[in-house]
Amino acid sequence: MKGIKFFWILFVLFLTNQQLIAQIDSIHNPVLPGFNPDPCIVNVNDDYYIVTSSFEWFPGIPIYHSKDLINWNQIGHVLTRKSQLDMRGIGDSDGIFAPSITYHKGLYYVIFTTVQDGVNWSLKGYPNYIVTARDPKGPWSEPVLVNSLGFDPFLFIDDNEEAYVLFRTFDHRPGKPASAGIGMHSIDLKTFQPIGEPKLIYTGWNRNSAEGPKLLKKDGYYYLFTAEGGTSYEHYEAVARSKSIWGEYERSPQIFYTTRGDSSSSIQKAGHGTVFSTPNGEWYTTHLGSRPLSSLGACPLGRETFIQKVRWNAGAWPVLDNTTGFPEEAVVAPVKATGNKREKELYTFFDSFDSKKIDVSFQTLREPWDKSWLNLERKKGTLALKGRRALGSRFDQSLVVRRLTSLTQTYETALEFDPKDFRHLAGLACYYDTKHFFSLGLTVDDHGDRQLVLTGVDKTYKQLAFKGLEGSEAKVRLKVSFSNKHFQFYFSTKEGEWDKIGPEIQSSILSDDYTDGFTGAMVGLFSQDMLYEREWAYFDYLKVY
Template identity: 40%
Template sequence: MPVIQNPILTGFNPDASILRVDDDYYIATSTFEWFPGVQLYHSKDLANWELIPHALQRISQLDLRGNPSSGGIWAPAISYDNGIYYLLYTDVKARKGVYKDLCNYLVTAEDMNGPWSEPILLNGSGFDPYLFHDDDGTKWLLNMQWDFRDGQSRFGGILLQQYDPLEQRLTGPIRKIYEGTDIGVTEGPQLFKRDGYYYLLVAEGGTGINHAATLARSSRIDGPYVTDPDYPVMTTRGNADYPLQNAGHGMLVETQQGEWYMCHICSRPFPGTNLNPLGRETSLQRCVWTEDGWLRLAHGGRLPALEAPSPELAPHPFPEQPAKDDFDAPSLGLQYQTLRVPAEESWLSLSERQGFLRLRGRESLHSWNRQSMVARRLQHFRCTVETRMEYEPDHFMQMAGLVFYYDEQDYYYLRITEDGGRKLGVVSSNGGKYKEDRTSELSVDGWSAYYLKAAVNERLLQFYASPDGLQWEAVGGELDMGALSDEYGGKLGFTGAMIGLCAQDLNGTGKHADFDYLIYKSG
């Protein structure tokens, strides 16, 4: 019997919201501080997925300048009604400390490929918004309540309020409809209707080892909601050695044949650790209903399966993405994102030099504003990355190269600069501690181009360099990929490792670097 291999979306792809419209399936995932916002996928068979254009392409929809790392886009939610696609998302402007400065927005489109409308501001009472379309035509917003007051749970329950699509605003009373279970940290609501009940699926336990998916139901939309007596539906807590960890934040979809599936967050940490540079990924589970109307994993138990039975749909694979990008297209490929700011001609060009990606150096790797970086997700535990760069720095304030980046606190950077001659070496930040590996630095004054390579082997990263792409020399020692993980050093981030091409010019003169290609090969 054909099976779905989990995870279905590898690398940094958390908080998946899933939707079926006729014979098409869609998933939206969180993108945090990366632009454009909200990564979207399309499938015909639930097993094979293609990346389609991101939803939030304009600064008027999403301005991330100054957003903290692991802020920005949290938990987008997609829905559909009467020919219109709806996308809700949270933009988090401050995430540490007692307060959460955030706004929840709504955009619409007639096609999942866009274009998406200008945003409608809904509220800011808490994150994880979801829009439910009831049978009578009414629309209802759900989100969790953030409570900063002393002595209160920060996760104050699930709120419900009606949305008026004609006036494009929330209306009527705000009701708290569910406070969760003893697992705590109740968030991520999804509401759906089946056999006369309103079912509320929530995430609980936080995004780490206690993560879970819990179901409750009510005969009325405003409750009271009764929790599944055998909760949670799914969790990996208490099973630290299981290959898929941190399972929770589920969303449900029903196929054309009446089969039910849950997409959910998961992580694949290095054995014996909670570290995974691929970040939180998306998996899919087949579900069944009990006679008394509760949801269960089809394979039994609460642990997510590594393989799920395929639905009764014709296989529909998509062409594989080529390993090499020669930057010949007029715009960046969909696999790329930029850090907080859109790819604009002021700092990025694919036309000034045909077949090259030109980046003008701007702010440092520690900036929350105007970095010049184009990056793609790390999606495999074993892979090689290669680029060829032409660059002529004339000051130590100018740098360019290949970076493995989690955030401004944790990264590894193979860069070329000018410091008494052209120098090629590795600089890094580990928990915010900056370091230059001078002992392994290469003098590259005679090089006309710089071939840069990285090899990832599970937890180890090794950089290489070459003047011709034929003879390679290791630069520095092996580096720990575990440092590019959500929970490294207790920082509790929410993204994953990104592989970037970047340039900095701290003098403000915009010295450019030209990148000929980028190769990403798994294995």
């Protein structure tokens, strides 16, 4: 009997150990949930750094760090000052496109495009800049203009110290292809000034769609990786190679990876990444992908960051290291992975606003925050927001948000606000862009009586619900809960008692697919004063669960 009991104890210990091994040895995707597209990674010794696109959101270019590819922490942003990035008035889903990070001899380089509006894609503004830092946490240098040839730039430094900039090129002339493919020119690594003329080096499999170029040198070949097929469900990553950096590039006989053709996959729109090796010689790739609400449906979380394991086949081409060829939710981690992914930290958050510094995960629109309108010291233990322009403006919006990171997630806050006019409004907002957002705010009616108003903009503005507030309770609690295809607003004037306000709203309205945008759903706090721009709202906390 004792022998049987001892056997079961050993068996349970074995299973527990195997579960721990499985957990430690797995990268769980997405590694960066929510709006984190176009991931570019660099490996320096035992450290990995990822930068992603930020579009119209400020600060620009979030930067994340990991020791094992499993656990990731945001350590800051690359562009934190107005002198580095001024986006006031910039269009929805314009701004920072596809930054790339490179390391060389103690210096980190980030090259990026600030996309500006134009008549069409070939006539938009595409100034490309480089910034540098000794420490990825910053501070980063002032930007140096490199060219204005197109977006998705990449800086490649060869073994002989010669440097090159790659980019998606455009041609605005009638009768010419609007985007013929990938261009490149040499660059002086000290001054960042171009050397010689730009040349077209690759047209891609699908003419007019090759973008996101990344260059890797391995075993005498230059491998050129490109994202093609657009950014939606036909997206894929291609690879070509050449013995000469200028080409001609030979295309791989197969697509590197994609999720098109597999509508059952939980990961869709895969492509646009960076292939890299670990210190132990293992190979991986980052890539963007989206998790739809339904098969090939809308994706409110936007384009997220994933990692896949890579191997090199007999023909010396990179392929995904699995049996399907499709990206997977869990992949084998590097041999020196250190521990379980901190899942809870990716999907939950609490800030009591007791610090004098705003949390690194918060974003504002188009401009840096300053104490004149976002203040953590005005009233102790609160985040104070001075009312400014309406949420639909592209100037001076008092809005501070975080990425939605799960299709089932709740945001909650407590608000103290003394509105005196219907033009005063403060509360909780679910935001995609200036033409797609919903907000629950505290205001007053024409008689000066306090009321909550639920408003929505789905191309046109609508007031969806009103609720008069009785009593003298100064503090109003607000929350919004996402439940896959819908989200619902709530309010409370008595702690622990929540009431619904307004209808369930379709989550799909806050998606790339619905808006034709490139970002993702954001949720947070706002304040408007369309009278004199001087009324302050005070938020006790922000809780995400």
